[in-house]
Amino acid sequence: MPTYRHPGTVITDHSFRVPLDSRNPAGEQIEVYARAVVAAGRERESLPWLLFLQGGPGGRSPRPVGRDGWLDRALDEYRVLLLDQRGTGRSTPADRHTLPLRGDAAAQARYLAHFRADSIVRDCELIRRELLGEAGRWSVLGQSYGGFCALTYLSYAPEGIREAFVTGGLAGLRSTPEAVYRAAYPRVQRKVEAHYARYPEDVETVRAVVRHLREQEVRLPGGGLLTAEAFQALGTMLGTGAGSHSLHYLLEDSFLPGAPGRQLCDSFLAQVESHLSFASRPLYAVLHESIYGQRSVSPLGTGWAAQSVRAEFPQFDVDRALADGAPVLLTGEMIYPWMFSTDPALAPLAEVAELLARQEDWPDLYDPGQLARSHIPVAAAVYHDDMYVDTDESIATARSVRGLRTWVTNEYEHDGLRVSEGKVLGRLIRLVRGEL
Template sequence: MPAHRQPGTLVTDHRVQVPLDHAQPDGEHIEVFAREVAAAGKDSGQLPWLLFLQGGPGNRGPRPLGRDGWVDRALDDYRVLLVDQRGTGLSTPANRQTLPARGDAAAQAAYLSQFRADSIVRDCEVLRRRLLGDDKPWSVLGQSFGGFCAVSYLSFAPEALSEVLITGGLPGLRTTPEDVYRAAYPRIQRKNVAHYTRYPDDVEAVRDITRLLRDSPTRLPGGGVLTPRAFQALGLMLGSSNGSHTLHYLVEDAFVTGPAGRVLSDSFLFEVQGHLSFAASPLYAVLHEATYGQTSVSARGTGWAAETVRGEFPAFDADAALDGAGPVLFTGESIHPWMFETDPSLAPLREAAELLAQREQWPDLYDPDRLAHNQVPVAAAVYHDDMYVDTADSLETARAIRGLRTWVTDEYEHDGLRVSGGRVLDRLVRLVRGEL
């Protein structure tokens, strides 16, 4: 177990072998990596464990820099385990470079079907038994998709949990993929209205950029293609605390004037590429809609639900906006099949992604009956009008999990855990302990 020191912390690496398919424990195994962070000078052996489940899907665990952010608050009471969920970070990777070794698109899709929350929870159980033993439970903190995983954990292995903390991640237990996006597009539209109210000059600037891209799609430095639809996808950032401001600064830097007139600047295209490329987290795109798949809820699978539902919201039609006088609306957390044509990191996975979209047999991720009889203390932060997770779904789920306590707030956006300097985590800890 390699260990090293950072300011105020001792960091130890852990690796475990887990079955690719936990229903076949004697079959193929993959590796899962986790990083333990403990406060320097404390006897970490006496502290309870806090497992952190990252948002996503497909994002690696945080890379700590000493006692910073929410980790600083957590280290007052816990030793923290930061997991690279299967397929990400230092765990056995799954991306355009590794997946061809699995075989054709059908083989790749079958492999990736094992990378959802149910498998992640069972991986965590292997880690828990390795680090704590069979009978000792641990605490779990789930952010966004990590909260979805935490609810799966409560459904499948509540005996392993001493307490659960969730931020921006209470999923709809019986919500279809189409329902997710029918609720999402109006929230995204409200975030657009707020952005343009804050930065009214962006209305014309965004129209100018979109018009240029409609006439001439532009190659990004990394080889991707910037089309109007891809440009609209920058709205993903509107659900974070500083996203609207970041988007404004990006838009205001869009043009330079050269011999041929106004063109999109290199700096703009470079920054756009950083926001749009899925090179660092391809599983986010490949598995995003699969995180909502449950056969008992929607027997027909996911089927590119965001793309299907988008047609019900004509306000997001860029061509119609340009033909009129209104603003071009950005989209949000939605994955579309055209992304597998414009992003070089996704293009080799297009056929596998299509097969996953067509897949009809997705095991259920939640057990409503078991949740209704829950005995584990649970506290959840629900962010009012969260762009990424529907507040109504979250509150319905909160009512469905016995004993769950909620904190509903509009003080923070979806990234409240990260930007609050430990305040969100502190409130959840006090809430789950009954101190509030």
């Protein structure tokens, strides 16, 4: 196990062999990587463990340099394990290069069906037993999708948890995929309208860009096709604290000044690609809607719910907005089937994504009965104006988990854990301990 030092921390690499399918522990094995971080000088202390579950799906764990962000607060009293959830980071990869090696699209889809929260939790339990022993319990911190995973953990393996912290990640326990997106489109619209109120000049800039994209084909530096609908997906930036300002700065560099005709700047296209490409996180796109699939709620599967529900919100139609002289609304955290033809990182996975969208009878991810009788202390930050996770659903879930204490705030957006310099985590720790 390699160990190295950063400023103020000591880091140890861990690699674990886990079964692809927990129902067949003697079958195929994959590798799951995790990085243990402890405060310098406390390496030999018997500190409690804190497992961090990253947002996503398909997001690797943070790569810290020293005691940065929320990690600084955590290291005051915990030994932290940063988990690269299966298929991400340094764990056994699942992408356009490795998945075709498994066979046809059906074989790849069967493989990826083992990459949801239920399988991640089973990995966590194997790792917990290896690091802490059978009787050891650890604290769990789940950010965004990591909070969804924490709810699955509390549902099916609560014996491994001593306390749990959730930030922006209380999922609806009984929400269909369609209901998730019916609630999401109005939230996104409010964020876009607030952005245009803050930066009125961006209304015409966005209209000019999408009009340009309707008139001619534009390729991103990596070869991806930038359509008007793909450009709309930049709205996902508006869910973070500085997202509106970052989007404005991106838009102000859109057209090349002094060029004959109208031409989009290379620097602008490079920035757009950095936000829209799924090259670094293909599982986010491939598995995104499956994180809402539960046989007791949506037995027929997810079926491209964001796309099917979008027709109920015609105000997001680009051509209608251009024809009416209206602001073009951007979209948010939605995955559409056309993304698998415009993004080179996703194109080889188009058939796999279609099969997963059609897959039925996904296992349930939450056990409301178990959550209602839970004895584990849980505290959750619910962001009042969260663009990615519905606030009403989060509060309903909080009421369904016995003993869960919530902190509802609009001081931070969805990225509050990352940008608050430990304040969000510190408050949740105090809530769990009854200090607030």
